[in-house]
Amino acid sequence: MARNTAGLLTPAQRHLVTRFGYGVDATLAEDVRRAGGASAWFELQLTRPGAFPDGAAEGVRRWWPDLDRGPAELWKRQVEEVRGGWEVMEDYGRWLLVRRIRTRRPVLEKMAEFWEAMLHVPVSGDAQFTWRVDYGDTVRRHALGRFDELLAATTTHPAMLIFLSGATSTKRAPNENLGRELLELHTLGTGNYDEDDVKASARILTGHHVDLWETWKASYVEEDHYRGRVKVRGFSARNAKADGRRVTKEYLHYLAHHPDTAHHVCERLATKFVRDDPPQSLVRRLAKVYLRNDTAIVPVLQALVASKEFRTSAGDKLRDPSEDVVATYRALGVEVGRPRSGDSGANAILWQASGLGLSPHAWPRPDGTPVRNDVWASPARALGSMSMHWSMAGGWWPTAELDYRTPSAWVPAKKPIRFADLVDEVSRDLLHRPASKHLVETACLATGCGRKEKIDREHGLYQWGFPRLLAAVLDSPDHLAC
Template sequence: MTVTQPVRTGARRRRRYVVNPYRATKVPTPYALHLMNRLGCGWSTATWAQMQAAGGPTAWFERQLEPAGVPEHPRVGWIDGWFPELWETPAVKFTRSKVGYGYADRLSSWTMLRRIHSNRQVLETMVDFWSNHLHVGAVGGTAWVNRVGYDQTVRQHALGRFEDLLVACTLHPAMLTYLDNFRSVRGAPNENHGRELLELHTVGRASGYTEQMVLDSAVVLSGWRIDFRGTWEQRYNPRQHTTGPVQVLGFGHANAAEDGRQLTIDYLRYLANHPATARTIATKLVIRFVGDYPSAALVDRLAGVYLAGGTDIRAMLRHLVASPEFQASAGQKYRTPVDDLVATARALQVRATKPTSGRAFAHQITHQHRGLPLFQWPRPDGAPERNADWASAARMLSSFRMHWDLASGGHPARDVHYRKPQRWLPAKQVRLDRYVDHLSRTLLGRRSTKTQLKAVCQATGYKPDEVVDKRHPLARGDFVRVAAVLLDSPAHMTR
């Protein structure tokens, strides 16, 4: 017996979603977009205009490597004045607070606001990179009283030479406090700082250093103190310096004098120029700016550039962005929650204004991404850089909520300017499919896709040929539904 299936009549035809480009809204080249997303602070139409004015992505990047020559956005200067408590002396901070959470939140907000508004984006990105590599927590203990000054030190050297950065950061009172070097006493140096200097900041475990070398490293650093509970400034006390011969990975010294300051500087510069340190820095740069699994060939080349250039950071960055590996890596790195918030605010053209209360945008954004605030990673190794650490369902849902809040202009709502939904319309009237393409070009810097169009139609209930004008819900309260679809997509959440 043969069973025949009934023929369905009048069945609904499957809707085809076809991209209808809005060509009047131009987009950058893939390389230009990649450079903005990876070395800058994210795509924005303003950044693209600056890139075009500079003569293209390569010329823009070269200008960015000399930030003093890039006119800063005036809002950045205003932001400095919004947080006067950050610029108090360490002694005043400690007298007023005794704990650092409030100052840490303000530093986080100040930093994120600079990334949102600054024209010197590569500098801001590299300050973040080195702050993570040479991590000093902004809460807990007492290092927080000097944490703002530490940020200024990182900022000063972020595009210079790593050996200068290493010396300045290692001997900064914030680092001396954070890694307990100020507790060292003659004959019994605290090993914490000496160990992390080798393991995390320079040569790494693969270099083969021994426990005796860790102790010798601590010996070299002994004597560096701070004026604890006084001015909190850096001090050197020869009477607390442990003397005696030291040997660390080819660095040897009799260490006979009580004053070991020059010995320390020589030791730090030796470590900075060590081939193992070159590989440590090259590997971390590749993980941050190229991909989670570094190409051995690219690491080798970058390490060679580092050593040949006397630890020149700019030389490494030039080589990195010109490499085929970098140019082929677009979209392979997830944005961290902080990076996502910064990029979202830039894309949506959010402008912070002077805070008038603790509920202001300028104060709320440190927690707006719903992730761990900046500078509050609890260990000295710095926050993770690989994708798996930022791909949890909870993190994604938090980011989706943040996208909705900013695109709707609903939260934070105080002391901030959000662009009105009607202003995103490219014309008085536009079909939905063309509107989606225009918004993709404006918010993401790239053409839309069939998948995005289909998702917008499903999220809004409208068909691709729906005509949108300034009175239409999609140009008013429901604008957020279109924007959220685009911002929640991999095109925005990866870089």
């Protein structure tokens, strides 16, 4: 990643690209300028992501070959103790993190992450891991499409069926897990259904099957499908045929277009991208856009970003653990190389996220990775972030297959620079914003340098103390908040 040497983005531009990205670096800033501003950049990201060549991000998948193995092969390798499912899923998390560091299509990545968290299948699990990478790929394909199509693709996906017991649910013993979470977490929301709705929902979804512990093939078994009239809220069907897939399709279409689903989806979007307590007036406006556009996601995001509530929310959100790790790599300009040893940076990055509280999609419950600040605003998380920032500011860990920048990137070779000016230079580089008065004061306290003190390459700050300055910048709200 290149250094931020060109003019800074405006605060409004930085707010947009930071909220829908993983940290501003020189490449992102240049993409924004070439697009004609942040709004034009965002529009291209939504409607023509191919306008931003992303080979550097796409190529990293080859670093972890297990991600492209089929379910049966993955299971065979686990049984034969060649490689466990948990190891494959760790590679999946690593791939996501490195992809986010490198991507020029952050809006697509951000929305893939958002939906993968809302329509959640944890990466842990001896059964669903076989299909989990394919599930993530499925979500990414629909991330900027229509929610009704995304819902249909994920609800009947083998990973979801396995995780929520839909793969073994039959007319004789319908399992309610998938039917319930579909209503509560994926569509209508808590309190908008009753137990009769759950029972009918589970019956509608019977027939979908995965051959667990053997071939892992997905199929539809007609003799396992419940037949008979079903009713969920305003949806009803005779459901008389042995093949219930058409009824399932119509049912999921109904749920995706329900006003309660529109509210549920838009409230989560507003909580993630605006603030923890989004005004209900905003949620209602977004829900109208969602329904008016046949559940299309792009118009909702356009309306969200155009809202006054979004424009005035800069700094109101806190980066979650994975976002903090990715943003730190991007801010410091750390180049991540292909892993060639167990302790390589590309492998260790997952341990860094786990150390802060959560690696990608490892949240154990069906409700998915939280999008509220309060979950991540704990003293333990703050201390974990500070520890991670400190180790990376000094380039101490991780080190293998990583390329860190040195203090010479900021301290001139000949002419000394005032400390306050140096802090401003570092802030502009790492955070793409001028140093605030508070940041300069914090940097003075962290390093023991005075505002007007002259810094050159013979100074102790350059020789051994520079990590204190970098860590002070990374520990600031200007980095942790977005």
